[in-house]
Amino acid sequence: xxxxxxxxxxxxxxxxxxxxxxxxxxxxxxxxxxxxxxxxxxxxxxxxxxxxxxxxxxxxxxxxxxxxxxxxxxxxxxxxxxxxxxxxxxxxxxxxxxxxxxxxxxxxxxxxxxxxxxxxxxxxxxxxxxxxxxxxxxxxxxxxxxxxxxx
Numbered sequence: 001x002x003x004x005x006x007x008x009x010x011x012x013x014x015x016x017x018x019x020x021x022x023x024x025x026x027x028x029x030x031x032x033x034x035x036x037x038x039x040x041x042x043x044x045x046x047x048x049x050x051x052x053x054x055x056x057x058x059x060x061x062x063x064x065x066x067x068x069x070x071x072x073x074x075x076x077x078x079x080x081x082x083x084x085x086x087x088x089x090x091x092x093x094x095x096x097x098x099x100x101x102x103x104x105x106x107x108x109x110x111x112x113x114x115x116x117x118x119x120x121x122x123x124x125x126x127x128x129x130x131x132x133x134x135x136x137x138x139x140x141x142x143x144x145x146x147x148x149x150x151x
Contacts, residue, residue: 035119052105059102
């Protein structure tokens with residue numbers, strides 16, 4: 001096979017993979033939105049709560065939350081404002097550096113996440129049913145490799 005036909009196959013495969021990723025992301029995202037909606041959350045709000053639960057008592061600055069989001073939200077501050085009004089999070093200006101405002105998940109936010117843990121887990125099991133654990137592990141490693149190359 002010549003190098004030009006090899007490039008053509010690679011480009012075609014890349015385009016096909018891109019379309020498949022986008023379709024799967026759209027399908028999985030819509031399915032997840034339906035689960036989050038049962039708790040009155042958007043995907044972005046769920047993501048913030050999940051991130052803050054993982055941060056624990058240390059909390060996170062707005063910038064740090066933005067960096068950890070699955071989908072970038074250009075207006076993370078407004079998102080946090082809406083969540084604070086619903087008592088899902090609290091924000092506190094730090095006494096040692098008044099420029100830093102840390103965000104923390106509230107007990108109410110933790111409770112909402114707790115009610116979603118089982119439905120989200122069930123959704124993930126359904127989304128990947130029929131694929132062996134070995135194949136899932138390989139797929140995860142490959143996706144992480146692709147993601148690391150994009151940074």
